[in-house]
Amino acid sequence: MEKVGIVGVGQTIYERRKTDTFAELVFEACTSALADAGIGIQDIDNVVTVSNDFWDGRTISSMAIQDAAGAWEKDVSTVEGDGIFGALYGMMRTLSGSFDTTLIVSHVKGSEGNMNLITNAMFDPIYQRHLGVDATTSAALQARAYMEKTGATEEDFARVSVKNHGNGVNNPFAQIRKKISLEDVLNSRKISEPLKLYDCSPISDGAAAIVLSNEKGLARFKKDPVWILGVGHCSDSYSLGYRDLTFPRALQAAAGKAFASAGIKNPLKELDVAEIADAYSYMELIWYEGFGFAAEGAGADLIRSGATAMDGALPVNPSGGLLSAHPVLVAGLARIVEATLQLRGEAGDRQVKGAKKALAHGINGPCGQSHGVFVLGA
Amino acid sequence: MDVENMYYHGRINVPYKWYVGATGSRFLVGLRDGKEFWGITCPKCGKVYVPPLKTCPECFVPNEEWVRLADTGTVESFTVAHYSNGVSPSDIPYVLGLIKMDGADGSFLHYIGDADPADVKVGMRVKAVFADERTGNIMDIKHFAPVNE
Ligand SMILES: [Zn+2]
Numbered sequence: 094m095e096k097v098g099i100v101g102v103g104q105t106i107y108e109r110r111k112t113d114t115f116a117e118l119v120f121e122a123c124t125s126a127l128a129d130a131g132i133g134i135q136d137i138d139n140v141v142t143v144s145n146d147f148w149d150g151r152t153i154s155s156m157a158i159q160d161a162a163g164a165w166e167k168d169v170s171t172v173e174g175d176g177i178f179g180a181l182y183g184m185m186r187t188l189s190g191s192f193d194t195t196l197i198v199s200h201v202k203g204s205e206g207n208m209n210l211i212t213n214a215m216f217d218p219i220y221q222r223h224l225g226v227d228a229t230t231s232a233a234l235q236a237r238a239y240m241e242k243t244g245a246t247e248e249d250f251a252r253v254s255v256k257n258h259g260n261g262v263n264n265p266f267a268q269i270r271k272k273i274s275l276e277d278v279l280n281s282r283k284i285s286e287p288l289k290l291y292d293c294s295p296i297s298d299g300a301a302a303i304v305l306s307n308e309k310g311l312a313r314f315k316k317d318p319v320w321i322l323g324v325g326h327c328s329d330s331y332s333l334g335y336r337d338l339t340f341p342r343a344l345q346a347a348a349g350k351a352f353a354s355a356g357i358k359n360p361l362k363e364l365d366v367a368e369i370a371d372a373y374s375y376m377e378l379i380w381y382e383g384f385g386f387a388a389e390g391a392g393a394d395l396i397r398s399g400a401t402a403m404d405g406a407l408p409v410n411p412s413g414g415l416l417s418a419h420p421v422l423v424a425g426l427a428r429i430v431e432a433t434l435q436l437r438g439e440a441g442d443r444q445v446k447g448a449k450k451a452l453a454h455g456i457n458g459p460c461g462q463s464h465g466v467f468v469l470g471a
Numbered sequence: 472m473d474v475e476n477m478y479y480h481g482r483i484n485v486p487y488k489w490y491v492g493a494t495g496s497r498f499l500v501g502l503r504d505g506k507e508f509w510g511i512t513c514p515k516c517g518k519v520y521v522p523p524l525k526t527c528p529e530c531f532v533p534n535e536e537w538v539r540l541a542d543t544g545t546v547e548s549f550t551v552a553h554y555s556n557g558v559s560p561s562d563i564p565y566v567l568g569l570i571k572m573d574g575a576d577g578s579f580l581h582y583i584g585d586a587d588p589a590d591v592k593v594g595m596r597v598k599a600v601f602a603d604e605r606t607g608n609i610m611d612i613k614h615f616a617p618v619n620e
Binding site for chain 2 (some may be wrong): 112133151207209210213218219220221222223225226227228233234235236237241269282283284285286287288330331332333334335340
């Protein structure tokens with residue numbers, strides 16, 4: 094396969110109620126990524142924007158921010174879903190032979206809509222939506238089912254939250270930068286049992302952008318790229334109730350593909366850093382199993398062992414993860430930005446020393462229906 | 472330059488009328504007219520889906536045979552929700568459950584009522600409680616209530 098490199102990354106600080114418009118957020122992320130790549134918008138051959146109409150509160154939300162993405166007079170295409178799928182699509186366009194360079198940008202202002210109502214609308218309108226189920230209550234159903242199957246406890250979930258919030262303190266882009274204790278999580282307000290306030294990611298505003306190039310396009314850039322070594326994506330069935338919520342077979346398939354093309358046999362040993370979608374604390378444990386970091390049912394053992402802490406065998410979410418900032422739609426692209434910074438040694442206080450291989454992960458749909466996985470290498 | 476930050480408050484309010492399909496119609500008519508649960512069977516894997524699906528997501532073939540199911544099941548998972556989003560019940564806390572209906576595969580999403588939320592457990596046996604006035608939608612089931620068998 095022809096190689097694709099990440100040659101520029103940019104992101105805004107993630108905050109609640111940012112005083113930038115959608116277009117201003119997109120412009121900031123795009124211009125940061127271009128400056129990082131050391132090029133101008135004229136060096137970009139095509140643009141992929143990621144957005145969602147319900148989150149933006151308008152139809153054709155993807156068209157509204159094209160000026161801010163520098164997309165005028167360029168080939169533009171759009172993705173509705175997590176930013177990781179925008180990166181995937183951008184990679185395909187870069188490989189198509191039609192374009193040498195691709196700018197991918199994703200934005201959201203979660204604070205301006207109503208997360209619960211917007212995510213309620215993702216459920217089946219005939220049988221489920223009317224009950225009021227949303228991202229958080231469905232996640233709670235998944236968390237409980239997982240506890241029943243594996244014996245994981247609320248304390249295990251809290252361990253994820255403590256770890257990631259602790260890491261988030263070191264990330265100047267994170268929304269919540271506060272060290273918390275196990276007791277803080279366990280005593281936090283009940284939201285939808287077994288999930289409590291600190292098991293849930295915050296609602297964030299922000300944008301992220303990356304620039305991809307094929308080998309031909311690399312002449313335009315001075316810096317060495319971070320290479321995409323492997324990619325996988327896979328979806329599970331839609332209806333809540335008709336899918337095994339306790340094991341992510343779609344993630345297993347996606348990760349399997351990504352690891353195979355990157356030549357990775359033992360991901361826990363061979364990866365140096367992972368940025369994964371911890372929208373709710375418990376998810377990190379289930380995803381451990383999908384990635385094969387832990388055996389099926391043994392996600393809680395891994396967090397207890399400390400292997401995924403900053404000083405462990407595989408630090409997971411040095412950025413603080415989604416628990417420290419959750420710009421929906423942007424989250425997966427932000428994971429790629431973070432992984433890229435790690436591999437360049439530019440991650441500041443959250444740097445994993447000498448990171449050579451990194452994982453970035455994004456999810457879409459109720460309870461992690463679909464998964465996108467990128468393995469990156471310096 | 473310091474300026475006051477202005478916000479525009481809006482609301483999207485668009486009516487829809489979704490056809491539920493012949494398969495869905497049969498299920499909803501069963502609930503409304505006879506307080507009956509009807510599931511549909513995949514000819515390949517034999518899974519019984521309730522609410523019914525036109526096609527089996529696992530086998531990618533049309534489901535065929537209708538089967539009458541009991542109105543009882545077992546709680547597979549549940550959550551006690553401590554907030555309302557405006558669509559969910561305003562009377563909080565309320566309990567949302569995934570219920571494996573007897574004779575069906577997969578599980579059915581609905582409320583669990585007539586129970587202290589603290590007493591709801593996975594594995595608990597429940598039975599559908601129907602609304603007195605039924606109009607052919609999912610709220611023709613009020614909730615599922617615990618049963619002692
Ligand atoms: Zn089947």
